[in-house]
Amino acid sequence: MVPKSINEGVQWLSNEPRVATIDDQGRVTARQAGEAKITARYRDMVSPAWTVAVRAEKPVLTVTAPAEKPVTKTPVATKLVALTVSPGNHEIKIQERLLLRVKARYSDGNERGLSSGVEWRSSDSSVATVDARGELRALRVGKIAVVARWGGIESLAVDIIVKEPASKAAARHTRRRAVSSAANETASAKCQRCVLHQSGEGLPSTRKLHGRTGGARESPHRQPGQPGGRRRDRSD
Secondary structure, eight states: OOOOOOOSSEEEEESOTTTEEEOTTOOEEEOSSEEEEEEEEETTEEOOOEEEEEOOOOOOOOOOOOOOOOOOOOOOOOOEEEEEEESOSEEEETTOEEEOEEEEEETTSOEEEEOSSOEEEESOTTTEEEOTTOEEEEOSSEEEEEEEEETTEEOOOEEEEEEOOHHHHHHHHHHHHHHHHHHHHHHHHHHHHHHHHHHTTTSOOGGGGBOTTSOBOOOTTSOTTSTTOOOOOOOO
16 A cells, blocks of 8 residues: 555644644644654544654853953153243333233143243333233333243243333434534534634724724723723822
């Protein structure tokens, strides 16, 4: 007798549905670890049991490596190396104000401006003063040297020249010219009188020294005892 495949009318059975199940098409689905017996029933016939062993899947261990700590580089300590005052050498008029700034330079090449904690010094506070904010005020004509100090470092000196306002300088120049002109006129007049005296011009006429009748008068310029001089009466 030749075996024949049966596709319809077969009833599949599992004695342990919790372990494995089988559908009408004969597909087995494993549910959990264990064993189940699968049989097929067709009409009044039952097939021998078919044992299905379900093994638990070995758990997959997931190893999570600890997060790497970020590498933190230790910053290299920077050092203050210099202070620079701006503007540099400058000229300013009396009563004018000039705002000075200072910049710090570090060993790593970086620079940054300083706005507080700066100590300012003026070589002559009677010529110009500098307050804590770096504002310079010109007081009188002169020249000063200004330095800034911060963080134990002192800047190079900046020369500040204080001059008079242009209006005052012009007025002073005008006064000098007027005084010089007056002095020149006085000297010129003196020289002119000297020339006239030497040439005889402007001197009293010799005719005035003689009478109109031709009689000789004594010259008021002759000294007593000289010829023609007036005799002094002597009283014994």
